[in-house]
Amino acid sequence: MDQIPIPGSLDEVEHLVNRLYEQNSSSAISQIQEVLQRLQKSPEGWQVAEGLLARHADNVRFFGALTFIVKLNTEPLNDDDAGSVLQKLIDGLLKSLDAGAGAIVIRKLCSALVTHFIQYSHIWPLCLRYVVSCLQNSHSGSIQSAAPVDPDVQSLPPQKSVAAIWFATALAEEAEKTDLKSTKYISLHERMLSNAQDLGSLLVRSLAGQADIQSQKEAIRCFQAWLLYAQRAPNEELTSNLRPLLQPTIQCLVNDELYEAAVEVLTDTLSNWQTFFKQVDYSLLYALFDSLWAQEKYQSLLQGDFDFDSVQFGSLMVAFGDAQITELMDGTNERSQRFLAALVGLLKADGYPVAEDKIFVPALEFWSQFVESMVDNMYSEPQESVNWNAPPLSYLTQLVSHCWKKIQYPAMGVYNSWDSTERVGFGDARKDVSDLLQSVFAISGQPLITLFVNLTLQGVSNAAWSELEAAAFCLGSLSDCVSDSTSCDDILSKVFGSQLFDLLRQGQSVVPVRARQTCLSLIERYSEYFSRHAEYLPAALNLLFSAVGDLPLAGPSSKSIHRLCSSCRSVLTSEVDAFLDQYEALRGGILDSLAEERIVGAIASIIQALPNDTDRVHAFKRLMLAFGTDVEKALQLKAYNANVDSQDPIVARAYDAAQRPTEPVSSSEIGLQIAVRALRCLLGSAKGLQSPSESFVDLETEQNATVVASSAELAQVQQDIVGILARLKDEFSVSTEALDVICSILKAGFSETEPGPFVLPPQIVTEFITSTWYHRVASAISTACVFVTSLANGNFKNQVPQTIERLLPWVAGLLQQLQDPENDPELAQYGIEFAQKAMTKAPGVFLQLQPTSSLEYLFMFAIKMLSGNEPLPKAAAAEFWTNFITLKSSDQGTQAAVDSAIGHLGPILAHTLVQNIGGKASRSELDKISDPLKKLVVQHARAKQWLEAALNDASFPSDKVSAGDKALFVKKVISLRGSRATNQVVREFWLACRGSNFAYAS
Template identity: 45%
Template sequence: MIHQLLERPDDKVKFFGALTVIIKLNKESSSLSDEDAAELLVRLVEWYSQSLARGRAGSLVSRKLSSAIATFFLHFHRLWPAYTRHLLVCLASHRPLDPSAVDDTVSSADALARLSSTQLQAAIWVVTSVMDDVARFDLNAATNAGLYDAVVRNTPDAVVLMAACLSPHIEDPTAHSDAVKCLQSWATFAQRASSGHSNIPASLRPLLEPVISSLSRDSLFDASAELIVDVLSNYPTLMTNTQYEYLATLFTAPWARERYEKLLQGDFDFESVQFGHLLLGFGEAKAEALIQSSDGSSQHLLSLLCGLLTAAGYPVAEDRIFVPAVEFWSTFAETLADHVHLDEPEISSPSAASAMTQLLAAVSRAWQKITYPPSGEYCQWDSVDRIGFSDARKDVVDFLQSAYALAGPQLVATFADLTLSALSQSAWLPLEAAAFCLGGLADCGRDDIRFDAALTPVFASPLFSVLGDNSQAGVHLRTRQTCLSLIEQYNEYFERNVEFLAPALRLLFTLLGEQSMAASASKSILRLCSSCRHHLYPETEGFLDEYAALTHGRRLDCISSEKVLGAIASVAQAIPNPHQRYRACARLLEFVVRDVHRSRHFNASSPGADDHPCRGLRCFDSTSDEHPGLHLGLRALRSLVSVGKGFQSLSDSSIDVDASGRRLAVSRDGLELLHDQIMEILRELDEAFGKSSEIIELISSVLRSGFSENEAGPFVLPPDTVTHFLTIHTASTTRVGVLVNTACSFVSSLQSHEFPSREAICSTLLMWDIGLLRQLSEPESDPELSQNGIEFASRLLSKAPATVLSLRPADAAEFLFLFTLRVLDGKEPLPKGAAADFWVKTNPTCTPLNARIVDYS
């Protein structure tokens, strides 16, 4: 059938015939005897020669036949070990020969001398197909050892073939390009080859020189540059020092200068960008040498690399070389750090100092490129360009952070000066770029007081008044948001310089009323208030009044509201006087209760489409289809969660490591009323919106707020109250497994404190847990409940084993053990893992049981 297909005159039929050969070989090669396989090879070579004789008319078929011949080699390399030589001899003699007729006594060079450029190219196709196919195999596997050895055996013949195609006597640029691609496949193989076969890379190295030479020819540049870039990036040791020096001299040649100038002028065609990658690849491969050398050639190359950051156009949207150039300089900075000594500059080499000068020049050029375009132009970009530009800005920040390791706080001072300069000139977009870079350096030294000298002029400047004045014509929205984020990024500065706290917070609260600024302002308020709470707590009442005014005007969206309430709560948490602290908490709860009442009102009515309480605010855009009542209920709970987090003790406060078993001190200064209020909020919203899984999750988050606390507080709820709230829920409750998981955390928190009713609470919760599991028809009907229910029992087993082992009635314990065994027989992986863990804790030394658990898992 294949013979008939390949003998037909129609190229499409011939192509299908060649494709059929590949499919048959891949699926049914084991069914061929050695004699049949040898006959097939002869026929394949014959068909290949016939197709080649047809010239371009048969090129598509010829390429597919070359793949078929390569596929034959993969399956029958033991019958065709010297495939390259055999193929060359067959093509030179214009007739197919039996593989056994071509042995080591036959010279490849003699055959090559008789081949036309077309025949050379045809041989290259087959070798390239073989190498590309071999790349998909694991050559370290024992089953592929024969294939690996066969490829290695063909190395000398393949090298001679590629050298012939790369010879300047071959005028066909396509033959040269195909040879370069073949060499690229061999370079990949050489990189994977065993270290014992060092002869492979040694054989390939001489072939790189004609490839480097061909870079100056426009018709050969594309393929040659791709190979050299690949070698520089992935296998730099393949090139010799002489070849590196040769390549370096080419960068100063007229053709290279012409390509470089075209790139900088905004020509981002493939070949132009490829030249940029070629230059960057060289710089990356020889970074150490460039740093250690102060000669004019090295400095010129560094200057060229620095210049790539100045190509015309906006990064990604237009400039396609900027991102790889920034990535190069980030890596270069990390390499340079091993040669520059900030604390002992006298031991830094002069060449390193020169490289440092180039690095700082790269910093100067990089930050200017990330200035946003005018709004009109930016709006015309598609989402891909916008995301790419944003990512490029992040890459620049990464570069600046790498450069900081070398330049130190002086880099912060530089961008502080650039920020002030742009501010004085009312250059709003450059101001945004400078402030963005200044903020990006915050991670380099949040607690470094050396930053203060640079930052104080910025925060003492008219910056705050400019940001707060919405009437300032031309101030870009993004500029205001970026500058505002400086407050959040440098909040430690405000801890050290409290005189700037008041104007910063005054600005932030002013901007809360602007929808476009509320998100940035509320985020900064939360961060600043949380870190500076011990300085701000005397102003708690003022913050509460400010928030009340904002909510009264309905100018605050839900997301911003939650953050501001959390910020005020963190400030209130620092109030030393318990009575004043709890009074502040009561005022915060009033805002939450107001939202609860509004949510119940909307839930009981049928509001129209225009009656949504947050219409026109940021939160409405993503929740417009949400019922207004539920929307307000979620807002109330999220606010309560935020307040609960704010009232948590600071993580760096001292913790008594011997706290287990101590009694939790309980204050009577109004805590009971606060506890009652919080629980009433939870009960009301649970009753009204308990079908919402998000409501259940938020309720659980509120309950958890006090579990980790070591002192009494508004959210450290009485254990009996928490227990009662949890146990009123049944298996029909939405996401009841979340509540069981909360119970797990709850019983763990009880172990740190002495409660007279601790054992009774654990027993009550365990019976509730077992009761929930009993209500399941099958464990798989609610995997979340099954998993968390078993994990709760496991937690008790490790924390209070007597509670589980002395469980009454006895059939409850029996059910629990049998239920875990049923889960082990099930298909849900998470419940099965929990059940296995339960049994390990029950009897960790029972070998047969452990074996069964492993089998089930």
């Protein structure tokens, strides 16, 4: 398309504007817009705006009004010119109204007038009065002679009345957008207050029904705009002028044509500004809710009418309830209790929550807040003052009953017809009910457990599966409320000692999958109960193990097995062989990998609880035999180097059902999957063997005692584990998952204080970490960091120096191979983090790193990281330098080496910090960069000299600060002596170096 020239006449401009609304290509429209925008911003823009406003077409007039707005926002005027523009806008509005221009033109002219007022409010401070006066007189008269709105508004015809209201609406909307804290707009907001009385006079007649429907609708919307403005700019004078408009708005609700606008403003204000309503207003709303009109709306909602208008009525009820919570808690107030009963009723509207019933969730949110308020109120009153059979407490039974019914799942066909949003919403509603029930329990206590126990048993006896599932879900929701108490054990025994478990074992041909899943999770949730009632454990565990092979139940059943065995480990030790038998039997079939990992962890937790060391070792060896089989198979497949048919049973072992391939797969890929599976089982067993967090710790034990293998048999098990890890690390060296799991297995033993298969001697761990890694070296270094920390905090403190002496050269060598931190940011980060650990845990060993060139390289590598662009490595480097600057040692030789190093490195570090603060760092990095700076100025007398040299160096990255600014920065930093205020000084200096355009840069 040819370049469009700048129009040379008003006719050409009009033609171009009309082209904008014709069918054109996007590139043509873009060009037209660009030309018109240039014209708007040109000096001739004022004349163009005035000329277009005098044309006949609405599109052209609209563009004329828009041009006035552009000019007012971009080109300052003196008072005389501003007054002239105001007259032109008023004249344009009057002429457009007389010509019958469309709403698009009138609204845009009102917006232009508001833009004028925002910029030049001092010229016509009583803007609303002036606009109404001009509309009433049909000409732009003297600003000073405009009379108050009250007498003028009576004679306005409907179209002019609506125009006045549109202006008032735009006035509030635009004023709300301004910065209330800015001194620039203080006078504007003062003048807004001056217009409040005229606003009330303008709107009250329309709201009271003395105008046409359109004017009434616009008056309600205008009222809402001013309410929103008043909430942002609270002022009692403004509020008092708005309050008389509230009751007329409430009365508009019963008018079908005004209902939508009125219900929106009332719901919004009740939700966000409850104090705006006075008692007389609340009384009017109570009366309204008691009216026949409201009862019809309410019944329509309960019968499943979830159209927008109907749901809005429910939302109004909920908002009113939120605003009246204190009154609704007064059981002696008959009026409030009638309304509370209606709010309970909202929970039984027809339809499933979210998918059909749109009011259930808002009503549920109200009841959650109400019950929490009741709980707070109860605990602030003497217990004898609570009447359980009188309102509002008596409504809790209805509340719970309605919720239980509403969260029952529909038939599978109905559920499958919902979209993903509806399914997620329904699930979230169930979670909200769960939270509500926990709050109700704080009031009702044991009877709530009894209710759901009875409903569960009722579901079992009636084979009512949806009811059973919902009751079990609700009962499970209350498990945390009674986990530490035996008060409900007898009631719970009615469920766990019933025929429920036998029924569930009959499979999904009898009980649907969803009900079985929920009932299985019930066992997990009440694991503390089973630890107190071992007589029910066999039936529960037999049920869970029978469900593991059922694909839809594998997840919840294995999770329950893990939780139950972990909680009840001490009472299950006599059955460890039976568990191992069960596991071996499960491995013979198809077993989900995550389920297997959990089951292995469950059995390992029982092994951990065995009282005899020998028994523990023997049981674990038997468990590990299964892993060994998988390991050998994985290695064989890796060496086989051929494709395997997808129907081969080994493929089912390698892949879960959802990921199982349909085409032949390479044996090496299958080997990798089996290796990862074996490793994850090994990790599950390592976690299971960890001592429970609440286990007894003997504080009298010698802290430096060495945890060693208690027998040759245990030592052999440890060697076998290390052998498995080493072989899989080397054979599957390209697998990120395999190597990360190997590192996690090592870490699992670090926190233990008692001998065990995974509590490996430090020298073995060190040898393993420093062996060859072809991939994921960063994970190995991260593991080394955790290892050193665990040694320092545990029973191996005396081995920290020699361990660091082995690990530090290895890490330094890896960083030297890396050369540049940005070649592998993760490795660089973990490498410097390890160097920091070594430095703080064994400063003497750190400073004696050989050859000395390696130590020098480490320091300069940390400087490079501090200069880099990667945020995490940079943060690690900042922490390294913060710790090095403050490093202290009781050994005089070591301390002398530290001081010497700082003397040499100080200028380099100061230079790097200044480069960052001078603009190279991002805003989010400044706090981290400030840490070493603060330590430097506190710890070293020459810091001021180093900083000044760095600031005045030719390489300083900014030319936006003067020498004086730099000197002042140093002075402030030095005087603050490392206090938190330094961070703000750094931020301000960085911003000055970047320039104002970077005020919000990251």
